Amino acid sequence: MRSIIVGTAGHIDHGKTALVRALTGVDADRLPEEKRRGITIDLGFAELDLDDVRVGFVDVPGHERFIKNMLAGAHGIDVVALVVAADEGVMPQTREHFDITRLLGVRAGLVVLTKIDLVDEELLELVRAEVAELVADSFLAGAPVVAVSTRTGAGLDELRAQLRETGLHVPARSNELVARLPIDRAFTMRGFGAVVTGTLVAGEIVSGEELELLPACVRVRVRGLQVHGRAVERARAAQRTAINLGGVEASAIERGMVLAPAARLRPTQIVDAQIEMLKDAPRPLRSRARVRVHLGAAEVLARVQVLADGGEIAPGTDGFAQLRFEAPVVALPDERFIIRSYSPARTIAGGRVLDASATKHRGREREQARARLQLLTKAEPAHRLALFVAAAGEQGLRRADLAARTGWRDEVLDRVVAEMKKTGAVHEAEGVLIAAEVFTHLMRAALDEVQAHHRREPLQRGLARETLRERVFAHVPPEIFRAVLAQAESAGALVAERDVVRAATHSLALSPADAALRDRLEAVYEAAHLEAPTFDEALVRAGNGQATREHGRKLLQLLLDAGTLVRVTGDLFFYRGALDRLVRDLRTYAAAHEPERLIDVAAFKDLARVSRKYAIPLLEYLDRERITRRAGDRRLIL
DSSP states (O other): OEEEEEEEEOOTTSSHHHHHHHHHSOOOOOSHHHHHHTSOOSOEEEEEEETTEEEEEEEOOOSGGGHHHHHHHHTTOSEEEEEEETTTOSOHHHHHHHHHHHHTTOOOEEEEEEOGGGSOHHHHHHHHHHHHHHHTTSTTTTOOEEEOOTTTOTTHHHHHHHHHHHHHHSOOOOSSBOOBEEEEEEEEETTTEEEEEEEEOBSEEETTOEEEEETTTEEEEEEEEEETTEEESEEETTEEEEEEEESSOGGGOOTTOEEEETTTOOOEEEEEEEEEEOTTOSSOEETTOEEEEEETTEEEEEEEEEOSTTSEEOTTOEEEEEEEEEEEEOOOTTOEEEEEESSSOOEEEEEEEEETTOOOOOTTHHHHHHHHHHHHHHOOHHHHHHHHHHHTGGGOEEHHHHHHHHOBOHHHHHHHHHHHHHHTSEEEETTEEEEHHHHHHHHHHHHHHHHHHHHHOTTSSOEEHHHHHHHHOTTSOHHHHHHHHHHHHHTTSEEEOSSEEEETTOOOOOOHHHHHHHHHHHHHHHHHTTSOOBHHHHHHHHTOTTOOHHHHHHHHHHHHHTTSEEEEETTEEEEHHHHHHHHHHHHHHHHHTTTTOEEEHHHHHHHHTOOHHHHHHHHHHHHHTTSEEEETTEEEEO
């Protein structure tokens, strides 16, 4: 059975609630004040089964003072029933409700002329003509017009038939999005706790699963589900759903909050959008204007930043703008919203979210922002995701970022990412997606930095890995840094060693004089055995000629890089062969002193034939290398 949500729309006292009651037998006016005053104040709900179509009615108030309540229920409807009383015709709220449903992107509906028992045929035809003029060139142009009387029952069977026919042809909701339920009611039920209701606009909710209450970011558990009063294990998109929640009090839940899968969606306070102004808006929408935005079931105040050069969007036109909300909201691309003026509250525009995770656009950025938003208005999923990734620049976007930014289910996200990678638009670095051109730019910048270092320091083995990261990748995720180096290595451009990065073509070509000084330095340390000189002493013994101390340091570094010398501490460098012999002597000593395998400082000095000046640094080095381990005032030879 297909499920659709039908929302009533129309002026106060045009018979919306009576119509729902006549069709379903349910009085949607549930509040005592509604009964007393005889008008609908808040949302009402009812259900109607029409063989293979199940209709969920959302009955909205028609009084202009309760438009915000009407908007809370209008966000999730599939079909609008525009109700016009035959004895009054089109009235102010008829027009406003019609404008709202059009701006919200409703694409199916019908017109219901009520109270036909109060008029003659001539007046009824005049009302038909008036309605036809109102809906001309809109989604309701050519829609069925059904005349009914809830008092006599005339036309109700025809209306049921038209509702069924419309429901069968309404396009099914997209199954690409995760579950999302904007909350329009929250209350406490004795014995159960917190209960919320709303229209499930996307996805499925299953009894027992964990959800998140946004924008409060509170984890809750589904303790029970009802769809139109019947307990179910699973609720699906386009169904009016009541959920018994565990883990939260009803007092902490407000209309406009959203239920979604845990850790999936994120609140935002800045969105980029396409705005459509009503023709009869009293004035243009200008930058810095404070407006009321109705998004889902929420009403939130926002400041507008128009992205057009003139800083305004004129009545009857459209344009791009950024909405900066005064409180967090939950929004996704393509979600529709209504804008009402701050004071007096009046519907002036509607819009469509293009980027729900936008950043502030300043100065020259606005022209680029307009160009990107123009592309987003018509972008297919893969192109849209590529635009989001490109806008993230060197930061890239993680899978979790993309999931929150699009609202897509995992299967859809995986498919779209695969499409983008196949086209070469993006590069994936350990789960972080980055635009291919940005990735290439980073790789080129890394190669340029390494080559510049080689020109400055031809005697060094390469650029320190962390230095390269600080200079080129300071604001880049580590996954991208590693991926760039791996790609550069794969391309044969760079060689990334444990601590340095060098160009694949770099080689240490020493002049004869430098080679000779290096060899003399090596000979000095080799001859010193374990009584190594300081570096300055070694330079003097090597007869460094015209070489500066800094130049000598670079040659010393070559010996360290080659493993010929080992830095033991500070300015003390030892010949590797001498250290290897010392380790062998320690092993022999340990074997002769089984099972204790202990040696004190005095015995070590005798074994190494060195003074305490060298013994202590050498023992500390051996501890670090896990050849020995302190055991009180002695060392255990491992």
